[in-house]
Amino acid sequence: MHPVVADLTTSHLRALDAALPSACLGLYLTGSVAAGDFHLHTSDVDAVVVLDVVPQDCSALQAIHERIAGPPAYDVVYLTPADLAGDPGTVTRAPGTLRGTWREGPLPAQVSPVTWSEMARYAVPVRECPGLVIDDDHDRLVAFTRRNLEDYWAPLVDEIEAATPEELANPDEVAGTAVWTVLGLPRLHALLVTGHVVAKTAAGQYALEQFPDHAELVGRCLRARAGEDVAFAAADAAEVVALARAVLESARVLPDPAPAVPDPELVARTPEPA
Template identity: 45%
Template sequence: MIVPGDVESTTKQYLELIDKALPGQVVGLYLTGSIPLGDYRPGRSDIDGVVVLAEPPKDFEAVREVHAQLAEKLAFDVTYLTAAELASPPSSDKPVGYSQDGVFRVAPSGGPVSPVLWSEMARQSLAVRSTRGLVVYDDHEALVEFTRGNLESYWAGLFDQLEAAMEARPDDQEAPEWVLPWVMLGVPRLHALLATGNIVSKTAAGEHALTVFPEWSNLITRSLEHRAGKPITFTNADVKAAVPYGRKVITESLAL
């Protein structure tokens, strides 16, 4: 797989900086998300991945400084883990370093650690720097359970929030362009996983949704066009129409 030019330059700069900050400690860098799934969109997609460390870090300040130097680049969102951690079930019982929207953070208990990240690493990651002998724990039952929980704890509440936020807004008012693609292509990723057993990209999720939820084909198609880079305008009426769509996807996902 060919790594996009902007991704290649960012990861190259990152490795140069991190190797100076933590000599010999970064033994692997793996890209996850849209890049290995073939759905990376320059200017729209983040660079997601996992940094494999030789040992648990004693101090994250040097890492924080590296990410600060990358701040003007693309959102470089990685999670810092050891090979031993990746070989075991994901656990949220210790602090984890990670970056989100390009900003480095330390979560006191888990952060982005989840069966989804482990399965992405095991099934469809792309090595920029390979870790010798790396074995990643991949528990499909845990992935399914986590996905069902995410539908109930995150997505159901999100559509409730959207409905409340849109209630008093005029239908013809323009909505933020990111909202519709986020929900129209985001929630069917979970339906596709539960239906097929595979983690899919946002574009593949939209194509899946066109087949399974054709009554919302107009909104799904426009969201796919937006993801492809076309100038698409969405209105509050579109966002309101996405609420019953999201609830339908959640209900049918949980019935699988």
């Protein structure tokens, strides 16, 4: 574990135990840290905290996070064992942080079949909750992935295509959009081929294999994620859109994958092409 992540989670657990004695049953790292794809200057730290009960008054939890300085952003969701043992769609209270900002109420970014699958398959326990059961439902994960393609990614690609020259004038914003899309969208394609939730770097490597016409752009996005100073410009937006539309069109006709056998190594390495 990266020492920054170790210090962050140790401090978080210490503060939780002081503010809510005996309430914290477990803390698990998901996302890039668990996938072996954490990059200090470009990655968030994602975590699931298991509480015996999510308090009605979350002011103590909010105060803890207001004292946690970033970067990296520390994105935490607070859940109970009963939440994780059931359908994430039934969870009505899941406070936490998103991009380092406190919020209350479940969000698909954290309360979804993807998080449940990460928890079941490769989450890293910092504090392990005895007897924890995760409802990692394959069909639910696949259905959520297909909805996410249409409800989030397709409209995002439309927005990128419709962006004005003024909106594309900031190279840093173009870079952020390019890396997010080029490494994010192929993760869904890879899941529909392999049945596995893969890391962003593995998704980029997968895109190099599956969509080689866009190899130069994908390569730049991979280098940017790794922390290199890579140049992006307004003209890149058109190729981001072209790659994204190719991924969307291909994903829509993929058959549902068979249930995957959990494989902690696969999330961080390149899946085999279809």
